[in-house]
Amino acid sequence: MAVMEMKEAINQALKEEMTRDEKVFILGEEVAEYNGAYKVTKGLLDQFGPKRVIDTPISEAGFAGLAVGAAMMGLRPVVEFMSFNFSLVAMDQIISNAAKMYYMSGGLYNIPMVMRGPNGAGPRVSSQHSHNMESVFAHFPGLHVMSPSNPKDAKGMLKSAIRCNDPVVFLENELSYGMKDEVPDGEFLVPIGKGDIKREGTDVTIIAWARMMSLAKTAADELAKEGIHAELLDPRTLKPLDMPLIAQSVRKTNRVVIVEEGHFFCGLGAQIADNIYTELFDYLDSPIIRIAQSENPMPYAANLEAATLPSVAKIVNAAKHVSYNV
Amino acid sequence: MASVKNEVPTIAKDKMLEMLEKMLNIRHFEEASIKAYQQKKIAGFLHTYIGQEAVGVGTLAHKQPQDAVVTTYRCHGLSLALGLPPKAGMAELFGRVTGCARGKGGSMHFFDKQHNFLGGHGIVGGQFGVGIGAAFKSNYDEDNAVSFIFFGDGATVQGTFHECFNLAALWDLPAIFICEDNQYGMGTACTRAIANTVIASKAEAYGCKGYTLNGMDLHEVHDRMRDIVKEVRSTRRPVLVHMKTYRYFGHSVSDAGAYRSKEEVDSYKARDPILAISRELIDGKSITEDEFKNLQKKIKNQIQEAVDFADESPEPPLEELTQHVYMDEVGNA
Ligand SMILES: Cc1ncc(C[n+]2csc(CCOP(=O)(O)OP(=O)(O)O)c2C)c(N)n1
Ligand SMILES: [Mg+2]
DSSP: OEEEEHHHHHHHHHHHHHHHOTTEEEEETTSSTTOOTTSTTTTHHHHHOTTTEEEOOSOHHHHHHHHHHHHHTTOEEEEEOSSGGGGGGGHHIIIIIITTHHHHTTTSOOOOOEEEEEOSOOSSOOTTSOOOOHHHHHTSTTOEEEOOSSHHHHHHHHHHHHHOSSOEEEEEOGGGTTOEEEEOOSOOOOOTTOOEEEEOOSSEEEEEOTHHHHHHHHHHHHHHHTTOOEEEEEOSEEESOOHHHHHHHHHHHOOEEEEEEEESTTOHHHHHHHHHHHHHGGGOSSOOEEEEEOSSOOOSSHHHHHHHSOOHHHHHHHHHHHTTOO | OOOOOOSSOOSOHHHHHHHHHHHHHHHHHHHHHHHHHHTTSSOSOOOOOTTOHHHHHHHHTTOOTTOEEEEESOOHHHHHHHTOOHHHHHHHHTTOTTSTTTTSSOTTOOOBGGGTEEEEESSTTTTHHHHHHHHHHHHHHTOOOOEEEEEEGGGGGSHHHHHHHHHHHHTTOOEEEEEEEOSEETTEEGGGTOSOOOGGGGGGGGTOEEEEEETTOHHHHHHHHHHHHHHHHHHOOOEEEEEEOOOSSOSSTTOOOTTSOHHHHHHHHTTOHHHHHHHHHHHTTSSOHHHHHHHHHHHHHHHHHHHHHHHHSOOOOGGGTTTTSOSSOOTTO
16 A cells, blocks of 8 residues: 555556556557646656557547547557547547447447546636536446546556446546545456445435545535534446445435536436436435536636535535435 | 748838737736736636737737637737737636626636637637638628637647638638647647648648748738738638747646757747847837837836736626526526
8 A cells, every 4th residue: 555646546557557458558638748737647658658658639539539440459548638628529439439339330349448537627727628527428328437536446446447348438637636545556446337435324325426525525524513424425437327335325324415516407416316216216215415516617717616616515505404404 | 931021121110119019018918917826816727928929919910890810728918919908808817707708718718899809719629610600700791801710730630620721711711720830739849749840731732822920020920911811801712821939938837848948948039029129119219218118117007907907806796607608598497
């Protein structure tokens, strides 16, 4: 175990997988000579050379498409989007090619490809640079979607993603890259589709992922002071969802708050809530409350940005509400 | 395609002074914005135009009121060159309701309807469609406008550049594609990103004309662009103008710029257009040293006023959070 930042944990996963399998290579803007726009790929060029660590021009559709073709022919590309905002430029390649290829070729061509990079709000980067993409990608069959909330999970999840024979969208957060925690040395895998209880509790299940788990933890601390014991559930993989784990927790607490950074309408939380209503209706003592980003593009102004995003206070409030404790 | 520096200044003294003032205005605005960023009054990304002033000022000197302009996130300089009041720009950077986009857009998204400034755009290549759309409108309404579409060297390898240039050529859209080639897209030298760095030659692929200009030379930019704008206004054919320029600071304030040498940066600073033009005007006795100093002082004061104005302005009221998502109220919301 070593204590390291989230970006170092991701870096370690990349290095280990590139060492393990020479078919793995990484490409993206500024990943090589600049060591990554957020330094996630630091040292990769030095260790693996320009054949496997490749700086691309600003041509997202082109290099994402290239990765799909390379994957069809047996390589295992890791595509870094400098941020997932720019994945929108490559959307056709991701949705119409990567996600559909295995199925529409009748199982002839699978796409062992990872697309990774920061997702969601950065600090004050306004409307075109703050997209949360999980709900969009999770909509399409053919893609897995993963999003770690801490350094340890990030390492284990990314290693599994790289070994997966299907395309995986791996969503990180710029605002969490500096988060520090203990990370296991060497081989450590978090299986795709396995969630995790981050804190046991009895009164309410708070489902949150990625950066939202940090907010949920603070909220749980505050709730504990008032005698409400929240269970914190991190699905980690957003598609497929770990429904057995969710069911186990809901059966225990009978109350649910779902927190996501993305927009409310058609947000992933709506799908999770629907799954719970369908499978666990009889176990609920209260309607589920969803906390999500408000229904407006991200504004630049500090006060409006804060009002747009989920907050600890909003989570605490929601937890009290479902506990009929306001 | 390349041109030689004009021997005789062809620009009237008043015009030169006006352009010098505009360049100084941009330079001091950007310097003040960097300072305010360090004081944490501005957040997010901040991409300055310092070093590239001659391109914007020399080109937009030929903009007529009906013309449209669109650019990247590096948008402060062009807005100011068009006449955006520094107060409205600085307040936008501070995220205040008095800003040119009511504090909602921030550094990358300046807009100014009065000057048909269709925005600073954050996605590389995202503005091409907007620019040719404005050119399309001009043909539609027969208003004799042209469209100024600014973009970086890094954007020439995005699909949208090629799609939009083809559309403009196919449909005779009066679009002036101006590549501000500062030789880097973030930390990537253009030779590592662009297979053919003779940017102007890309126009030939679409049966159009391309020009290469020294973007550090205000005379050259101003004089050549006068002819080019005139040409596009009458022929309604798109052109591609390759402006060789340089940014003195990092890509944005967070970029230390380790990928370029100090010598390289200094070699461009030695050709600084503000330095060159002020010297020329002083040497030619168009203005005295003192008059130049006073001009600088006047502009610095104006920028300080803009900073104070921004600082004192209120944030947008919370009611504005979901305002401007849609214009029409529909349904039962
Ligand atoms: C589609 C897209 N990909 C990546 C980015 C991140 N990015 C912002 S600016 C930039 C470099 C652009 O360079 P260039 O076009 O030369 O313009 P300059 O910044 O030099 O003016 C990059 C990669 C982006 N904003 N949009
Ligand atoms: Mg550039």
